[in-house]
Amino acid sequence: MTMGPPLRRLALATHVTVSGGWIGAVIAxxxxxxxxxxxxxxxxxxxxxxxxxxIASWAIVPLALASLATGIxxxxxxxxxxxxxxxxVISLVLTSxxxxxxxxELPVITSLAQTAADPGTSVQDLRSLxxxxxHSAGGLLILVVVNTLNVYKPRGLTRYGRKRxxxxx
Amino acid sequence: MxxxxxxxxxxxxxxxxxxxxDAHAPRWVRVFGIVGIAVAVAVVLILFAGQGQHGPGRHVxxxxxxxxxxxxxxxxxxxxxxxxxxxxxxxxxxxxARE
Numbered sequence: 001m002t003m004g005p006p007l008r009r010l011a012l013a014t015h016v017t018v019s020g021g022w023i024g025a026v027i028a029x030x031x032x033x034x035x036x037x038x039x040x041x042x043x044x045x046x047x048x049x050x051x052x053x054x055i056a057s058w059a060i061v062p063l064a065l066a067s068l069a070t071g072i073x074x075x076x077x078x079x080x081x082x083x084x085x086x087x088x089v090i091s092l093v094l095t096s097x098x099x100x101x102x103x104x105e106l107p108v109i110t111s112l113a114q115t116a117a118d119p120g121t122s123v124q125d126l127r128s129l130x131x132x133x134x135h136s137a138g139g140l141l142i143l144v145v146v147n148t149l150n151v152y153k154p155r156g157l158t159r160y161g162r163k164r165x166x167x168x169x
Numbered sequence: 170m171x172x173x174x175x176x177x178x179x180x181x182x183x184x185x186x187x188x189x190x191d192a193h194a195p196r197w198v199r200v201f202g203i204v205g206i207a208v209a210v211a212v213v214l215i216l217f218a219g220q221g222q223h224g225p226g227r228h229v230x231x232x233x234x235x236x237x238x239x240x241x242x243x244x245x246x247x248x249x250x251x252x253x254x255x256x257x258x259x260x261x262x263x264x265x266a267r268e
Contacts, residue, residue: 086195154195154197155195156195
C-alpha cells in the first residue's frame with residue numbers, strides 16, 4: 001500500500017521529529033552519564049543516575065520505538081520499499097540493533113538509579129557505581145551513521161530491488 | 170527516510186545505473202560490510218576477553234554492595250559537576266579534628 005502525498009508528508013514529519021528527538025535525548029543522556037561517572041559530589045551523582053533513568057524510560061525508549069515504527073512505515077508506504085535499497089536495509093539493521101541494545105540496557109539503568117536513589121547507599125558505593133557511557137556513546141554513533149545514510153541516500157539496489165525493478169519494466 | 174521516492178522526478182540516483190555495476194553491491198556497501206564485520210569481531214573478542222563479565226548483570230550491584238568496577242584511584246581528581254569540593258564522606262575524619 002502506497003501512501004498519498006498528504007499522509008506521506010505527515011509520516012515523514014513524524015519520523016524526522018522522533019528520530020531527531022531520539023538523537024537529542026541520547027546526547028542529553030550521555031552528558032548525564034559522563035557526569036555520573038566522573039562527578040565527585042554525591043548529590044550530583046545521585047541526581048545524574050536518577051535523571052538518566054527518567055530520560056531513558058520516558059524519552060529515549062519511546063522515541064526509539066517510534067522512530068523504528070515510523071521508519072518501517074515510511075519504507076513500506078512509499079515506493080522506496082523496505083528491502084530494495086541498501087541504505088534502507090542498513091538503516092533498518094542498525095536501528096534495530098540500537099533498539100535491542102537499548103531495551104537490554106534499560107533494566108541496568110533502572111537498577112543503577114534505584115541504587116543511587118537509596119539513602120542507604122554510602123558515598124563510597126555511590127562513587128563506585130559504573131556508568132553506561134560505552135553503550136550510550138556507541139548508540140549515538142550508530143544514530144549519526146543512520147541519520148547520515150538517510151540524508152545522503154547513497155545509490156545501490158539490493159538483489160531483491162534489482163529483481164523488482166526488472167519485473168516492473 | 171525521504172519525502173521523495175525512487176520514481177520521483179528529482180530522485181534519479183536510485184535508478185539502475187546504465188553501466189554494469191548493478192550486478193554487484195556498490196563500494197560503499199562493501200566498506201560498510203567490512204567495517205561492520207570488524208566491529209562485530211571486536212565486540213566478540215571483548216566479550217570473550219571479559220570472560221562473560223559483559224552484559225546487563227555486569228552493572229548491577231551485588232546484594233552485599235555495589236560492584237567495584239571502577240576503582241577509586243581511576244577516578245579523575247576533579248569532578249565535572251563543578252559543585253565545589255566533594256562532600257566529606259560520613260566515615261572520614263573532619264579536617265579540624267584533633268588526633
